[in-house]
Amino acid sequence: MDILNALVVFLNFVFIPAAAYGAQLALGALGVTLIYGILRFSNFAHGDTMAFGTALVILVTWGLQALGVGFGPLPTALIALPIGIALTSLMVLGTDRVVYRFYRRQKAAPIILVMASVGVMFVMNGLTRLVIGVDEIRFDDGERFIVTVRDFKAMTGLDEGLALRSTQALTLVVAFAVMIALFWFLNRTKSGKAMRAYSDNEDLALLSGIDPERVVRQVWIIAAALATIAGTLYGLDKSFKAFNYFQILLPIFAAAIVGGLGSPLGAIAGGFLVAFSEVAITYPWLKIAGYVAPWYEPGGLMQLLGTEYKFAVSFVILIVVLLFRPTGLFRGKSV
Amino acid sequence: MASNRQSTASASPWRAPVLFGILAILFVLEGTVRNDLFSGSWNTSLAILNMGLISAITALGVNMQWGYAGLFNVGVVGFLAMGALAPVLVSLPPVEGAWQAGGPRLILSLLAGLGVLALARLVWGRTRKGWAVALVLLAGFFLFRSLFDPAVLAIEGNNPARHGNIGGLGLPVLLSWLVGGVFAAAAAWAIGKVALGLRSDYLAIATLGIGEIIVAVMKNEDWLARGVKNITAIPRPVAYEVDLQQNPDFVAFAQGWGFSATEASGIWVKLSYMSLFLVVLLVLILLAELALKSPWGRMMRAIRDNETAARAMGKNVTRRHLQVFVLGSAVIGIAGAMMVTLDGLVAPTGYNPLRYTFLIWVMVIVGGSGNNWGAVLGSVLIWFLWIKAEVWGPAAIAALTGPLSDGPLKEHLLDSSPHMRFIAMGAVLLAVLRFAPRGLLPEK
Numbered sequence: 001m002d003i004l005n006a007l008v009v010f011l012n013f014v015f016i017p018a019a020a021y022g023a024q025l026a027l028g029a030l031g032v033t034l035i036y037g038i039l040r041f042s043n044f045a046h047g048d049t050m051a052f053g054t055a056l057v058i059l060v061t062w063g064l065q066a067l068g069v070g071f072g073p074l075p076t077a078l079i080a081l082p083i084g085i086a087l088t089s090l091m092v093l094g095t096d097r098v099v100y101r102f103y104r105r106q107k108a109a110p111i112i113l114v115m116a117s118v119g120v121m122f123v124m125n126g127l128t129r130l131v132i133g134v135d136e137i138r139f140d141d142g143e144r145f146i147v148t149v150r151d152f153k154a155m156t157g158l159d160e161g162l163a164l165r166s167t168q169a170l171t172l173v174v175a176f177a178v179m180i181a182l183f184w185f186l187n188r189t190k191s192g193k194a195m196r197a198y199s200d201n202e203d204l205a206l207l208s209g210i211d212p213e214r215v216v217r218q219v220w221i222i223a224a225a226l227a228t229i230a231g232t233l234y235g236l237d238k239s240f241k242a243f244n245y246f247q248i249l250l251p252i253f254a255a256a257i258v259g260g261l262g263s264p265l266g267a268i269a270g271g272f273l274v275a276f277s278e279v280a281i282t283y284p285w286l287k288i289a290g291y292v293a294p295w296y297e298p299g300g301l302m303q304l305l306g307t308e309y310k311f312a313v314s315f316v317i318l319i320v321v322l323l324f325r326p327t328g329l330f331r332g333k334s335v
Numbered sequence: 336m337a338s339n340r341q342s343t344a345s346a347s348p349w350r351a352p353v354l355f356g357i358l359a360i361l362f363v364l365e366g367t368v369r370n371d372l373f374s375g376s377w378n379t380s381l382a383i384l385n386m387g388l389i390s391a392i393t394a395l396g397v398n399m400q401w402g403y404a405g406l407f408n409v410g411v412v413g414f415l416a417m418g419a420l421a422p423v424l425v426s427l428p429p430v431e432g433a434w435q436a437g438g439p440r441l442i443l444s445l446l447a448g449l450g451v452l453a454l455a456r457l458v459w460g461r462t463r464k465g466w467a468v469a470l471v472l473l474a475g476f477f478l479f480r481s482l483f484d485p486a487v488l489a490i491e492g493n494n495p496a497r498h499g500n501i502g503g504l505g506l507p508v509l510l511s512w513l514v515g516g517v518f519a520a521a522a523a524w525a526i527g528k529v530a531l532g533l534r535s536d537y538l539a540i541a542t543l544g545i546g547e548i549i550v551a552v553m554k555n556e557d558w559l560a561r562g563v564k565n566i567t568a569i570p571r572p573v574a575y576e577v578d579l580q581q582n583p584d585f586v587a588f589a590q591g592w593g594f595s596a597t598e599a600s601g602i603w604v605k606l607s608y609m610s611l612f613l614v615v616l617l618v619l620i621l622l623a624e625l626a627l628k629s630p631w632g633r634m635m636r637a638i639r640d641n642e643t644a645a646r647a648m649g650k651n652v653t654r655r656h657l658q659v660f661v662l663g664s665a666v667i668g669i670a671g672a673m674m675v676t677l678d679g680l681v682a683p684t685g686y687n688p689l690r691y692t693f694l695i696w697v698m699v700i701v702g703g704s705g706n707n708w709g710a711v712l713g714s715v716l717i718w719f720l721w722i723k724a725e726v727w728g729p730a731a732i733a734a735l736t737g738p739l740s741d742g743p744l745k746e747h748l749l750d751s752s753p754h755m756r757f758i759a760m761g762a763v764l765l766a767v768l769r770f771a772p773r774g775l776l777p778e779k
Contacts, residue, residue: 042536044409044543099765111407111535115700116768118409118693122761125689129754246688250547253540261536300484304476308555315544319529322541324465326533 001158006291008152008160018279019272020168020237023175026271027230028248029255030182030264031223037199037262038219039100041113046227046252048124049092051245053228054235055132057084058139065141073143074170077232084232085225092224093217095120104216121246128242137240140167167236178229179268182222186264191218199262247311251278254314258321260328269329278313281305351708351776358716365719371730372723378598381605383722387715388612389674393691394698394710395619396666402705402778403627404659405639407539410526410546412691414664416553417522418515418671419681422569423503423560425511430502436493437486438501441558444482451475490558500561508570512615512672519668520661522549527660532653538660546688553683566681573607576600608677615673619666620707627707635659636705689757694721697764703774712776717763721756728752728759 028050035043043049060080064070071079099116146169149161186192191214198205198215206212231245238244255274259266284301305312321328362380369375393411400406408414455471458464491499522545530541553560560566579585579600589599626632638645638652646652675681694717702713729752739745767774 042540044539099769102769109405109535111405111539112768114407114536114539115696116765118696119761119764119768122689122693122697122764123758124761126754126757126759126761129757130751133751134754247547250540250544253543257537257540306555308551309548311544311551312548315541315548318541318544322529322533322537326537 002291002294005158005160006288008158008162009288009291012160012162014279014283016164016168018276020171020233021279022272022275023171024230024234024237024271025248025251025255025275026268027175027178027226027233028252029259029267029271030179031226031230032252032256033259033261033264033267034219034226035223036256038195038215039104039113041110041117042253042261043223044114044117044249045095045121045124046223047245047247047249048121048128049088049224049227050231050234050248051128051240051242052091052124053084053088053224054231054240054245055128055242056087057081057228057232058132058137058235058240060084061139071142073166075140075142075167075236077139077236078170081229081232085228088228089221089224091124092220095124096216096220125242125246132240132242134242137235139240140236142166165237167233171233171237174229174233178226182226182264185222191215195219250311250318251275251314254318254321257328258317260330263328263330266328266330274314274317277317278310281313282307282310351712354712354775358712358719361716361719365723372727374726378601378605381602381609383719384715385605385608385612385677386674386722387718388609388616389670389677390695390698390718391711391714392612392616392619392670392673393667393695394702394714395616395623395707396663396670397695397699398702398704398707398710399623399663399666400660401699402707402710403632403635403639403663404656405535406531406656406660406663407535408542408660408663409539409688409692410542410544410549411667411695412686412688413542413546413549414519414522414667415671415674415691416549416683416686417519418512418668418673419675419686420553420560421515421518421668421672422508422511422675423566423681424501425504425506425514426508426570427503427566428505430493430498430500432493433490433498433500433502437489440482440486441490441501444479444486447482448475448479451479487556487558498561499557499564500566501558508572508676509611512669512676515672516665516669519671520665523661523664524657527657531656531660543688546692550683550686553681553686560681560683563682563684565683567679569675569679569681571679572611572676573604576604579603612673615669616711619669620711623707694760697760700764701767701774703776703778705778706774706776709774709776709778713774716775717760721760724756724759725753728755 028046031049032043032046035041035046057077057080060083061075061077064076064080069079070076099120100113103113103116143166145163146166147162147164149163152158152162153160184192186196194205194210195215195218197208198210198212202212205215234245234248251274252271255270256267257270258273259268259270281304284303286298286300286302289296289298289302362384365373365375365383366377366380367375374380393415396414397408397411400408451471452475455468455475458471459468490501493499526541526545527538530538554563556562557564576597577600580596585600585603586596589596592599594602627635634645634650635655637648638650638655642652695714698714698717699710700713701717702711703709729749732748732752732755736745736748
């Protein structure tokens with residue numbers, strides 16, 4: 001019984017939140033890694049693209065809610081998502097046309113592109129603040145829980161409850177569907193194959209008649225879609241605050257580098273690795289230890305690091321990878 | 336990558352003096368003319384200038400890293416924060432009872448932490464076994480926490496309403512500026528050791544991380560600088576306004592110039608700060624220029640312009656990068672200590688990367704990467720515009736939205752005009768990067 005209780009606490013406070021967070025990070029890291037694979041620079045504007053896309057989704061959600069449109073038990077934001085993706089893609093294609101294309105044609109050093117992405121980040125950040133402000137916004141509606149603590153306790157008779165919020169389940173389902181679709185696109189369609197060919201060897205791809213501008217356009221649209229989905233899921237799960245999306249940039253980069261920049265599979269693995277480490281290291285394990293080993297009485301909460309240092313976890317993972325395996329777990333682009 | 340950044344046709348020799356002259360006129364206008372655009376107060380003008388000078392020193396550090404070596408440091412805010420710790424630890428008076436409560440134990444725990452890292456490195460060097468290193472680090476982590484946690488509890492429990500921090504050494508505050516540089520240099524060495532020598536993006540990402548973590552440490556480690564409870568009353572290297580106002584000689588002197596004692600005392604204090612900052616700035620520029628013109632500086636620029644060729648000539652590129660990264664960060668740390676001294680306050684919540692990292696970058700790029708005077712010009716100019724945009728932005732939006740009828744849209748636009756600054760700065764950065772990549776004062 002105690003073991004079951006411990007398991008329930010673990011699922012409730014560690015596994016489910018970490019899985020949802022990991023899925024959000026993985027989607028963000030996929031965007032970063034795809035951009036890196038094709039355009040060969042780390043896009044610092046990705047966090048703010050997420051924020052911008054989410055802000056648009058929120059605006060459309062509000063509009064739909066004002067019209068009385070709902071999605072039953074699911075959040076209205078899901079209906080708004082395609083519109084948000086379309087608008088964000090337009091915005092991102094615009095930045096490519098105005099900013100990045102120039103440096104691409106010049107064959108500028110990657111660091112110049114990184115710097116340009118910082119400029120884009122500034123502009124996007126300002127635009128997001130302009131359209132939606134800096135306050136914290138909650139925009140999840142519909143059914144809040146799939147399983148509530150009380151139902152779970154009544155159902156199982158355990159002392160500990162398990163809550164599964166609908167946003168967490170939704171995150172996992174949507175992320176899984178998006179990843180399947182992405183891998184289908186990359187592996188099965190002609191455009192996807194062209195994209196991978198271009199990522200592997202630019203010159204060879206050009207020689208075989210692949211239109212580079214087309215590949216670049218497609219990768220921006222995919223990155224914008226991934227960013228908007230990741231941002232919306234993150235916002236539904238936690239809440240929307242523009243600055244949080246800037247801060248999430250570090251775990252996303254960590255995830256992409258851990259997996260190996262340019263490797264989509266690595267980005268997903270990296271996202272979950274970073275999320276699970278972050279939650280496991282900042283979670284106070286006292287309660288679980290109380291069930292598993294009731295004779296053991298530690299002095300503190302058995303929390304390795306305070307939650308305020310959760311970014312330190314992704315940073316340490318990043319450092320370890322840079323020290324021992326700079327190409328990442330899945331052998332991304334060479335150093 | 337092999338692109339030479341120096342201009343082929345040298346710019347007019349009058350360019351720098353003219354631009355600095357325009358800048359000076361802006362500050363004089365701010366000090367003397369009172370209308371919709373300017374405040375007409377010397378206190379405001381000098382306050383902007385002082386902060387501009389500190390930004391200039393920060394930009395000088397960034398310019399060493401970017402302009403001399405092509406290193407992209409995205410953690411400027413962290414190195415500033417590192418420097419900000421120095422006045423707290425060096426120049427504040429000692430806190431009664433704090434050292435007795437847990438000082439030696441705290442030092443011991445920090446030494447133990449460093450020892451564990453050194454041991455892990457040794458174990459890795461000897462055995463090359465990942466699990467052994469992990470074991471050392473894990474055991475070391477618990478050893479560190481078992482020493483560190485009680486010490487922190489004891490120190491933070493010592494008069495928490497007023498202090499609760501370890502306190503300073505009571506040494507002169509000017510000394511802490513140098514210590515701030517040393518602190519930032521130490522952090523830079525650690526991060527540079529890991530991230531340099533890899534792909535250029537990695538340094539950017541790693542510094543982004545260290546910047547956020549240093550600020551998080553400052554916010555949460557109350558024993559260090561009281562965290563978000565802030566530290567006020569950092570000792571000043573210059574006179575206090577109140578003392579000046581009570582000094583009859585000074586009051587008479589002020590009246591001789593036609594100022595009230597209150598106004599004159601403010602101006603006097605700001606002028607004193609300005610002189611100190613100018614001395615530091617000029618000394619740093621002198622050193623930086625001498626270094627740049629020496630064989631070392633030519634080597635740095637050669638590495639920046641063509642790493643492969645420089646490596647083929649037998650230069651150790653990674654070591655030189657580490658060297659210039661540490662030096663540049665030390666300069667940023669000095670600026671961080673100076674900023675805290677000017678404000679008299681350590682408030683970690685104010686360390687926002689948009690303001691302290693990316694705005695500094697705009698300054699460097701606009702001023703002219705690789706040119707120290709350009710960095711100074713860009714900093715003071717951008718800082719002036721950044722501050723004045725607070726006033727000018729709403730005015731501009733009000734003028735633009737004038738034809739609109741009153742309604743929620745107009746109200747929203749007026750309310751969000753402060754955010755326009757970010758868009759404007761981003762646009763300036765992108766425009767300069769594309770159309771005038773050498774900046775206002777190109778590298779010579």
